[in-house]
Amino acid sequence: MLGKSLFCFVVALGISLQLRAANPQERASAQTVTLLKPTAEEKEAVRVIGQYLMQKHYRKVPVNDSLSQQIFSRFIDNLDGSKSYFLASDIERLRKSYGNTIDDEFLAGSAHAGFDIYNLFLQRSKEKMRYMKALADKVHLNLSVPETLDLDRKSDPWPLDRSQLIALWNKELKYQWLNLKYSGESNKSIRGELAKNYTSRLNILNRLKPEDAFQAYTYALTTSFDPHTSYFSPDEYQNFQIDLSRSLEGIGAKLQTEGEYTIVHELIPGGPAFKSNTLKKGDKIIGVGQGRALAIVDVFGWRINDVVKLIRGKKGTIVRLKILPASQGGRGPEKIVELLRDKINLQEQAAKKSIIIQKSKKIGVITIPSFYLDFEGQQQNASDYNSTSRDVSRILNELNAEHVDGIVIDLRDNGGGSLEESVSVTGLFIPGGPVVQISDAAGGKVVLKDEDSRVQYSGPLAVLVNRYSASASEIFAAAIQDYGRGVIIGERTFGKGTVQSLIRLSRPNSFIGKKTELGEIKLTMAKFYRISGGSTQHKGVEPDIAMPSMIDMAKIGEDTYTSSLPWSTISPSLYKPTAEVSPEKINLLRQNFLQRSSKNPLYQSYLHDIATLDQIRKKKEISLQDSAIKSETETIKRIEKQWVKEQDPAKDLDKDAVLNQSAAVVGDLAAELEAGNLKAGTLPSPH
Structure with a gap:
């Protein structure tokens, strides 16, 4: 599909609107x-x-x-x-x-x-x-x-x-x-x-x-109704089904068309693109090359199905993508990303743990790339089916056994997934109660609850989010914030608070007794609301302590779509906050964070580089002088080389800088509780 341009007009009116041709x-x-x-x-x-x-x-x-x-x-x-x-x-x-x-x-x-x-x-x-x-x-x-x-x-x-x-x-x-x-x-x-x-x-x-x-x-x-409602032709729907199965050999990315560009819409946890750390949501793919030797084919203006065909391929083969990185705001030098095609490794999607030591405090980190659930295994009562809540529950037992002083739940880049799992994971940290409200087009309301009064972890807790945290991630973060159960750290989240259903379109054919398939429509049918009554739609979840990332906030997020549904409110649910983290505690933690981070030269250098990148991205006009372009390009390259370690996510300083600061906040919370400066909440002890 050739995105946002062109039209040959008024043949029906017999009027010629042609521009004068050059020759x-x-x-x-x-x-x-x-x-x-x-x-x-x-x-x-x-x-x-x-x-x-x-x-x-x-x-x-x-x-x-x-x-x-x-x-x-x-x-x-x-x-x-x-x-x-x-x-x-x-x-x-x-x-x-x-x-x-x-x-x-x-x-x-x-x-x-x-x-x-x-x-x-x-x-x-x-x-x-x-x-x-x-x-x-x-x-x-x-x-x-x-x-x-x-x-x-x-x-x-x-x-x-x-x-x-x-x-x-x-x-x-x-x-x-x-x-x-x-x-x-x-x-x-x-x-x-x-x-x-x-x-x-x-x-x-x-x-x-x-x-x-x-x-x-x-x-x-x-x-024009909302940015998540879309039509799939019969051929496009087949590709959509392949994406949902996540079983085809390729790079593990969902793509969409935006104007004449093919845009990276989602990186699938466990896929080559996700693991390589070289491709990001919002990157524009402008060329595709096979192997290391063949020329890169320009795909600007191609229909998305044809771009997908070029990118897909057999496991073990190399594909090269020429991209305009989202981090540069659509400007700056093109980059070549090399990926080894592979099958999606479901184990790579699973929640993982690590431990950070901050000033003698042992902080457990649980990274959740997506809220996943093996629906078929669950329905068959399989003993080992994959689910986020089962994996996080196991990790919590391990971290409790290691006597961690606090826990960070890292939801950065988590685009959502199973609503059921986001409710179940929330239930591991609260003593039962409502987690999210859903309102349909007719005004009906459903409240999803954690029915289990047990709490698996009741210690100091933080939830780390960024602009890519969306949907089910926002539901979890919002519930933790509304209950006062933990501190939310990072950036304002994406703001996707709507629910879509896929509907098959067909037309009866009376002559042959069959239906003509007309494709599918993905239709927005409902909205999510926090238990406090506000929607996560459009505004997302505001962090208690702000820590920016290299993501261009002006280009990514629900509020960047002109047709996104507005933020709104409904009546709150009946729930009892645990008050582990009150507004007073948040203010104290924020003061501690600002004081500590102001003395951290690495973090201050990180903030300075983000501010420099933001200044470049916000420029409405760009110079066409060689010297000016050279200076700006070199600045962008230096910043990305300093903080984003491609091909090695374990050394991604962009993320590490924020994660270490988040662990320090949880360490502060643990220390204040121990010193008696903060009063512990009413949650039962870990069991």
């Missing part, structure tokens, strides 16, 4: 373009999708011109977020023709607007790629001119005419040239690489099918 050959090509048209199945699918969105989605949205304008704006932004394809006059005409009619169309089973817009985008894209290739082949770039490129053009006006559009394309070429230069390419190879990439993208544009236009359009339609 007669391009003009002739533009006039003979083949238009994409929806199939009968796609027309039916869009009608059924519209019905489910109206009737079943958690967010009840009136079908009116306002909704139509939202879908239109999102579709245009998805196609041309950089505002480097359409002109202001194009947008004005398109909005006038389709801005208020999309809602009527999808309810009537029409995708006319979506295909017209996409066809024009396709036409503009081909013109841009031809121009960029010709420019890369011949132009001599002056990289000493004080010039800038706006990397975030969402609030900028659309180009008024072709001259403004070409000026923007020229700047984009400079930026791409400089990126390649400081990724290690020579001037000669840069010219060839860019020409090859533009040729590849032009070939992709020429091979696009109706399903690509349909996927782009339905993505804008579904995500």
Whole structure:
């Protein structure tokens, strides 16, 4: 699927909106373009999708011109977020023709607007790629001119005419040239690489099918309700099922399309990508190479199914990914990540323990990569089925036997998993009671509880989270915080507090007595709420003691989606806080932490480098001068080399710096309890 750009417009009106081509050959090509048209199945699918969105989605949205304008704006932004394809006059005409009619169309089973817009985008894209290739082949770039490129053009006006559009394309070429230069390419190879990439993208544009236009359009339609509602074509659903099984040999990553980029959406614990520490959520994959010797293929603008096919492969083979790292905010040098394909090792998903000594205090660390559960083994009453709560329970027994002074539960990068397991793990630390509330679209409420009054560990406790901690992780952290059972340390969590269901779409075929499969829709049906009444949606869980990481908070998180469901409240559950960690205790721990960390030169160096990286990422414009790019690139490389130890997660100083500080906080809590400065809670002793 070619993400957020292009559309060939108004054939039905008999109006030509073509830009003037750069030469007669391009003009002739533009006039003979083949238009994409929806199939009968796609027309039916869009009608059924519209019905489910109206009737079943958690967010009840009136079908009116306002909704139509939202879908239109999102579709245009998805196609041309950089505002480097359409002109202001194009947008004005398109909005006038389709801005208020999309809602009527999808309810009537029409995708006319979506295909017209996409066809024009396709036409503009081909013109841009031809121009960029010709420019890369011949132009001599002056990289000493004080010039800038706006990397975030969402609030900028659309180009008024072709001259403004070409000026923007020229700047984009400079930026791409400089990126390649400081990724290690020579001037000669840069010219060839860019020409090859533009040729590849032009070939992709020429091979696009109706399903690509349909996927782009339905993505804008579904995500106008919320970012986690999406449509899968029959082929895409097959890939989705493979991802869920987590059994295919590959790199262990879930991918999604964002504009013309393939984005790393999730790293599967136990997979090669997770273990290598070289790939992160939010990284943009722009090239894929087989083995160490074959050339890397440019995949910018590819449909996601084709990118997945390139990345998948047999166990023991190497795949190389060219990425734009999320930590750099979409700027900075490209990186090559080398991964050895393998099967997902379920043991690598399991909770693990370690021990940190902090000022004579023995602090146990339990790292939980995901909340996993072998549903089949549980249903069959197998004696050794995998589950997070069983593994954490065993580890707690071992740590109790080792007489640890406190425990840190490390949920960083834990994207969630089994809701049942997150409730069960919470129950190991509290004496029974509600853990999470779930509200459905009809206003009904279900409260999930820990029914076991036993407490397996009652000592000093901290929960370590970051921006990647989501869903089930947030439920656990929120419950521990609401009960006052432990201190939450790290960053504000992701903020995904919604529940999705997968629904198969089909149409009865009366002629042959069978159903026509129309794909699947993943629909948001409910929201999570804390037992204190607030939702984890959008806001996530705020830490009691903030410790930042290298993650770009402005690019990752539920609040970065324009259509995310809002934070809201319902009535709280009846529960009795254990008050192990009261607000007064939190203030004392925070003061101790600030005083201690201010005297720690390694941690202060870490904070300084994060602040430097944030300053670079927040720049709206980037210099196109060689010297400025070189300085910024070298700064980014130095920071990442200092803190992120690729291929060796055990030496990831980015994470270690925060983990050691967290262990020290738990040590403080243990010491204060021993000294009698803090009063212990009412929990029973470990059993």
